[in-house]
Amino acid sequence: MKGRPASLLVVDDEAMNRDMVSRRLLRQGCYTVDVAASGEQALRMVQNNSYDLVLLDQMMPGLNGMEVLARIRQRHEPLQLPVIMVTALADSKHIIDALQCGANDYITKPLDFPVALARLEAQLSRKWAEEDLRESQERYALAARGANDGIWDWNLKAGAIYYSARWIAVLGHEVEEISGRPEEWFERVHPDDAARLEAELSAHRDGITDHFHSEHRLRHKDGSFRWVLTRGLASRDTDGRAIRMAGSLTDITEGKVADALTGLPNRLLFTERLSRSIRRAHERGPSYAVLFLDVDRFKGVNDSLGHLVGDQLLIGICQRLENCLCSSDPMTRAKHDPTLSRLGGDEFGVLLEAVGCRSDAELVAERILNALRLPLQLEGRNVYATVSIGIALGNEIYTSPDEVVRDADTAMYHAKLQGGSRVAVFDSEMRNRAMARLRIESDLREAIERNEFRLQYQPVISLESLRIVGFEALLRWSHPVMGMVAPIEFVSIAEEVNLMSIIGAWVLEEACRDASRWPAQEGAAPPFVSVNVSAKHLLCGSLVAEVDRVLAKFALTPEQLRIEVTETALIGDLEIAEEVVLQLKERGVLVSIDDFGTGYAGLQYLRKLPVSTLKIDSSFVALMNDGEETFPQAIVTLAHGLGLNVVAEGIESAEDLQRLQHMMCELGQGFYFAHPLDPEKIAAYLRAPANNPGNAD
Numbered sequence: 011m012k013g014r015p016a017s018l019l020v021v022d023d024e025a026m027n028r029d030m031v032s033r034r035l036l037r038q039g040c041y042t043v044d045v046a047a048s049g050e051q052a053l054r055m056v057q058n059n060s061y062d063l064v065l066l067d068q069m070m071p072g073l074n075g076m077e078v079l080a081r082i083r084q085r086h087e088p089l090q091l092p093v094i095m096v097t098a099l100a101d102s103k104h105i106i107d108a109l110q111c112g113a114n115d116y117i118t119k120p121l122d123f124p125v126a127l128a129r130l131e132a133q134l135s136r137k138w139a140e141e142d143l144r145e146s147q148e149r150y151a152l153a154a155r156g157a158n159d160g161i162w163d164w165n166l167k168a169g170a171i172y173y174s175a176r177w178i179a180v181l182g183h184e185v186e187e188i189s190g191r192p193e194e195w196f197e198r199v200h201p202d203d204a205a206r207l208e209a210e211l212s213a214h215r216d217g218i219t220d221h222f223h224s225e226h227r228l229r230h231k232d233g234s235f236r237w238v239l240t241r242g243l244a245s246r247d248t249d250g251r252a253i254r255m256a257g258s259l260t261d262i263t264e265g266k267v268a269d270a271l272t273g274l275p276n277r278l279l280f281t282e283r284l285s286r287s288i289r290r291a292h293e294r295g296p297s298y299a300v301l302f303l304d305v306d307r308f309k310g311v312n313d314s315l316g317h318l319v320g321d322q323l324l325i326g327i328c329q330r331l332e333n334c335l336c337s338s339d340p341m342t343r344a345k346h347d348p349t350l351s352r353l354g355g356d357e358f359g360v361l362l363e364a365v366g367c368r369s370d371a372e373l374v375a376e377r378i379l380n381a382l383r384l385p386l387q388l389e390g391r392n393v394y395a396t397v398s399i400g401i402a403l404g405n406e407i408y409t410s411p412d413e414v415v416r417d418a419d420t421a422m423y424h425a426k427l428q429g430g431s432r433v434a435v436f437d438s439e440m441r442n443r444a445m446a447r448l449r450i451e452s453d454l455r456e457a458i459e460r461n462e463f464r465l466q467y468q469p470v471i472s473l474e475s476l477r478i479v480g481f482e483a484l485l486r487w488s489h490p491v492m493g494m495v496a497p498i499e500f501v502s503i504a505e506e507v508n509l510m511s512i513i514g515a516w517v518l519e520e521a522c523r524d525a526s527r528w529p530a531q532e533g534a535a536p537p538f539v540s541v542n543v544s545a546k547h548l549l550c551g552s553l554v555a556e557v558d559r560v561l562a563k564f565a566l567t568p569e570q571l572r573i574e575v576t577e578t579a580l581i582g583d584l585e586i587a588e589e590v591v592l593q594l595k596e597r598g599v600l601v602s603i604d605d606f607g608t609g610y611a612g613l614q615y616l617r618k619l620p621v622s623t624l625k626i627d628s629s630f631v632a633l634m635n636d637g638e639e640t641f642p643q644a645i646v647t648l649a650h651g652l653g654l655n656v657v658a659e660g661i662e663s664a665e666d667l668q669r670l671q672h673m674m675c676e677l678g679q680g681f682y683f684a685h686p687l688d689p690e691k692i693a694a695y696l697r698a699p700a701n702n703p704g705n706a707d
């Protein structure tokens with residue numbers, strides 16, 4: 011290449027020749043020139059310097075040019091160090107000898123300098139081109155290695171593909187496991203992507219596109235699918251026919267559209283496709299559905315068998331789902347063109363197209379449940395995995411994917427509440443409930459500061475004397491918009507968001523404050539206040555101290571306070587519950603078991619816990635009107651056998667009362683005596699003559 015600097019060595023035993031040639035070369039302005047007067051000197055100089063080209067006189071005393079050339083070629087390739095022979099012997103034998111010996115070219119003496127220069131430049135150009143090529147190849151190899159790309163090189167004529175080690179590694183294989191057949195690639199392509207890839211390849215092969223570019227999924231050795239981006243370029247013969255195609259392969263599974271664990275489209279891609287369906291629904295009417303799947307008890311698997319097994323389980327489920335939606339059920343695939351996606355954690359989404367009616371979507375959901383009935387094999391174990399499925403059917407109202415997914419999620423939650431491994435279809439009632447729930451959750455956090463909680467008190471009556479012995483404190487929430495909210499609407503939510511201990515502490519203090527103002531009735535102890543305590547509050551570790559504090563603060567005797575806990579709260583952590591109940595008992599604060607018989611607890615715990623009272627749930631009392639007295643009677647008998655008292659809840663009539671009196675049930679409460687009362691009405695109520703039954707509120 012003209013103008014590119016080069017360092018030259020001129021070897022000639024005749025000083026005049028050396029001088030003349032070197033001076034003329036120097037005059038070109040881009041060459042540095044050294045001279046050597048003998049073959050021996052030339053070899054030394056070649057060894058100690060790095061020349062770009064040697065002009066070598068063939069005829070020299072001592073080591074002649076041919077011998078010097080032979081020695082140079084032992085260490086330097088012709089393209090690396092070109093040697094041009096300068097010869098006075100222009101016969102072909104000498105020339106052939108020189109070329110065979112590794113000379114790059116020859117020029118004859120006397121020198122025609124412009125010709126000599128042209129030949130020298132031609133040799134240098136080749137050398138530079140070769141060096142540039144090698145450099146760029148090295149650079150490319152380095153870049154490819156750095157970019158973590160695989161390389162493929164497809165000889166279209168021979169039908170063979172070279173796959174680089176990295177290409178092979180992307181699919182989890184060892185080099186020796188993959189041959190040079192094109193099928194190694196194409197047989198691994200996801201069935202959904204195969205036709206598209208084929209079209210993209212032939213478009214470039216046929217010269218329609220100037221690059222080959224394709225994103226598709228390839229099956230990994232572990233059975234999952236990886237998303238890859240493949241780019242390539244064809245080289246063509248003079249007729250424009252592609253004879254070779256080569257390019258790169260990049261694993262884009264993680265970043266772009268796919269879930270790294272399962273290779274499924276991730277939430278992003280799912281959302282994209284769902285947006286498309288929503289847009290189409292606005293143009294042509296809704297015809298899509300989203301199935302939201304959540305693995306039942308997945309946390310249990312993760313916690314007990316470890317995260318690796320958890321991951322394997324998700325992969326296993328994903329394969330079943332793919333199988334069920336695509337391969338084994340061509341009908342579903344053809345009809346609904348399902349998009350299966352991992353939305354995160356143990357949640358999967360399925361987008362169905364062409365859903366004519368609700369039962370279309372339900373049918374697919376049932377198929378999914380069925381596909382998961384057989385156990386998965388994980389590390390030699392049989393693991394049963396079921397899912398809860400919520401369905402949201404497309405409508406004209408949805409404008410964003412989030413809304414659809416949210417509703418499907420809400421429906422899934424309902425399916426889960428009903429025990430899991432089932433399907434629920436979203437309806438507006440669920441939405442209302444979900445909205446109310448959300449609102450309650452956020453409003454609850456401020457309700458305490460805003461002083462929105464209230465207590466009402468329902469009298470507890472001695473069924474023998476029909477006198478008031480105490481009151482049960484019942485919590486209400488005076489919501490600024492919703493009005494008075496019953497505890498059933500918010501207590502379990504408050505419990506879930508860990509607010510119930512704080513609210514419970516408020517209830518305890520407030521109830522004791524009110525109780526401290528209740529006058530004792532003639533000849534009787536002051537009425538007790540019975541406070542409901544939630545599971546978390548019971549187990550949180552501070553309840554006993556709170557009790558001590560409020561009793562002291564309001565100067566109440568321990569007998570003036572009772573605590574009610576449900577069976578389910580007790581069995582959450584029986585050891586701690588036992589300890590807390592014991593400490594309360596030691597202080598003289600009695601503990602009742604509320605809603606007895608409605609939980610799932612066995613009776614075992616009753617032997618351990620030092621409780622004093624069982625409360626018969628109002629549902630059992632209500633049964634008595636149908637002549638069903640077995641349960642209340644059994645509970646009374648059981649309680650008395652254990653030395654416990656009984657409080658019957660939900661006494662609504664004189665008949666209820668009589669029956670319970672007959673069973674020797676000690677205490678009772680219910681609308682028959684009184685509805686829950688506001689605190690300011692209690693004093694008057696207590697003063698009312700004899701608190702006649704039926705005289706209440």
Ligand code: C2E
Pocket residue numbers: 468483484485486496497498501514517541542543544574604605628659660661662679680681682686
């Ligand atoms: P519970 O402790 O079993 O309370 C008795 C429930 O029965 C009360 O409902 C009461 O109003 C209702 N009731 C009273 N008499 C009758 C009757 O004759 N017939 C019928 N059918 N029902 C009657 P409420 O006030 O809605 O409370 C519901 C539940 O909320 C309570 O059931 C209790 O489990 C919980 N709760 C109430 N206040 C609190 C509290 O301060 N803390 C906690 N953790 N839970 C509370």
Ligand code: MG
Pocket residue numbers: 482542574604
């Ligand atoms: Mg209660």
Ligand code: MG
Pocket residue numbers: 604605625627628659
């Ligand atoms: Mg109860």
